[in-house]
Amino acid sequence: MSRETRRSVLAGVGTALTGTLSGCNGLTPLSGETTVEYDESAIAALPGAIPRVPPATPVQPTDAHLTSARDRIRLLLDGTDLSQIPNAVVRDELARERESARSALSSEDPGESRSEALEGLTHPRSEAMFVDAGLAAFRDELTAEDVSTRRERDHADAESFLTDYSHVGPPDDPMAAFVEHARITDWGYTGVRLTDPESRREYENAVLHVAELAQNAEWGRAYAADARRLYKRYASTLDDPREYGAHFASVAATLTDDIASHATRPDWEALTSDIKRELSNTPGEKLLRELSKNRWASAQNAVERRDAGRKVGAVIPALGALTADRAVTDAKNAVSDGAYGVPESVDPIAAERAAAVDGLRALLGTSPEPIARRLAGSVHTPIRNADRIADENPSGADGSDLYAQYAVANRLAAAAPPVVRRAGELLRT
């Protein structure tokens, strides 16, 4: 489950990035060695503030909706006495899930949107159900067949919500309607998928197997129920709503056609055949591999969703693939020109991070902002991940890996704004 945070700050996109990248190459020589000892204190100093990404959706879940999700966890955990279970391993498995669910009730992130907080409560609800169902199975009050019946009902409910779905929105703001429906239908389809009978089996133990079946069903039910409730709230805010389904399907078809050729596994040899330098074990290799993998996964996701008839669901991954495609081209040119070798010091790594943060800030200032915020997650995440590694283990952190991660963020941030603007043009017309 990925969490995306969003934020917008205006900046000059192309100029800032070009300057940063050329400065990176010109000021810091790159080592020909593949192993370099880095200054630990300089690595530890890399992490810093990252622009917050604000929520893309104009209408957020209500406080009451969040409260009911937390109440669901409390209700399922209420009075759970695990001491009655003689088998210590079964007892411990249930206790572990109970602890995880409880911790979600006590860990509110003030920086999270209500939408993110609600999504963050879906799995804890399933963990609480694991405990409740496990105890019921132990008492012979619940069987796998009971859970299957419940799951089938939840699955049918989740499917019917999407079958009857109407992409309504304000008559003058298809953009707002798009981002709202992208979120709601993402949750809805996740609910359908998780309540599907083809679920994993981890436990042979009868009690724990019933518990895991119920957990999966609850996880999907929570997503589907949240989607339905958020849809209802969104629809209630609309005056004279307009139906955008056909329009969104047309946009999805156009964008997906553009990237469909990347929906197959990238050919590394072909990708790098015109690069006349040694790439092995360099940040440049990691950068190109990561970006081409990103392009492939996003394109594959977009095509699959389009083929499944998802009117809005294909658009965001198609935009992600378009962004990654531009980033691959730009990164290849940079690597061909000698960039992204193994850095001799932490300076180029810090410069790449600074460029990535500037790029993220610029992206968040790109209009239409809701689309920019949806793409900003793929920039924010690698910066955050690299920061975390540098912060938690500066002595063990691989400088080349950090460099490559910041470079991924930097290249995606630089590539995204034109894609955001194109999406805006398509969605508005």
Added chain:
Amino acid sequence: MTRSTSDRPPIVAPRESTDTDESADDTASDPLTSHVIGSESGSEAVAFAGDATNVAAVRRLISETAYASESVLLYQTRVRDCYTLQLNYVARDDDGSPDVQFCHVIRDAEVDCERDAWGHVAAAVRLPFPDDEYSGLSIGTGGSCGRIPSRYNESEPA
């Protein structure tokens, strides 16, 4: 599957042996880890500890095996008290050698056990071919029960 409730393993004879000396002192050798029964006379040599569970079922499996076309694998090992072994699959390698894989599963919730305590289990698996059809045998115990590896097109039921 049989299990002992003491430190003694559930199958106490035949014992592990490094040679074929029939006169060797059985009680001096280790408890068996694996043993193939290929004949009715071989089945008669199997003996169980006094506190072994499920002995009747294991005896029945051994005695009802048609040794002209079948054989029985006995496999005995230590296991944590809250777990037991489950047969995952039986397959045959290209040379005909059986590949018998077990997995660990958590015992019933009603079983009173502690996480760090240990015991012994023994499995009796009827193989659908006589022991003279193979000279080797591989046995594995994975952590969890999974699918049969794709190199085996189809599995032979035990």
